[in-house]
Amino acid sequence: MWTQIIEADLGHPEHADAIVMLLDVYARDPAGGGQALNDRVRERLVPELRKRTGVHVALAFEGDEAVGMAICMEGFSTFVCEPLLNVHDLVVHPSRRGQGLAGQLLAEVERIARQRGCCKVTLEVLEGNTSAQAAYRRAGFEGYQLDPVMGRAMFWQKWLS
Secondary structure, rough: EEEEEEEEOOHHHHHHHHHHHHHHHOOOOOOOOOOOOOOOHHHHHHHHHOOOEEEEEEEEEEOOOOEEEEEEEEEEEEOOEEEEEEEOOOEHHHHHHHHHHHHHHHHHHHHHHHHHOOEEEOOOOOOOOHHHHHHHHHOOOOOOOOOOOOOOOOOOOOOOO
């Protein structure tokens, strides 16, 4: 079946439903934490995304079925003084993994980033998610470092609640 990749319209109910469904698929996966989205997140996710400027979502459909997405947020590179696009979530439905869909979604993300004048596309990936790492390498991504002596960048977090 033919796959169509589009930039989502967050005001379109079909796109909103697809975003919530696919993020729930990802959340239930071990790489996403292994737990379903709670009702609050399911209800508020798209309305909250709509409030933010610089949110871009690439959606992949096979016919009427949503099979993948990339949720991206614009940021800013202070060292280059230009915008960047961060892939916050990349989801490929389990039934479609290993078929090149991640690469197609990343190509759409790159198109969006170039259209917006971004200097780069960034993302983070878990050490144990080797299949995602392979897909990212195929799409031209590599680990981030300024100076090899200082090592690679690490993604850290601190919960505020």
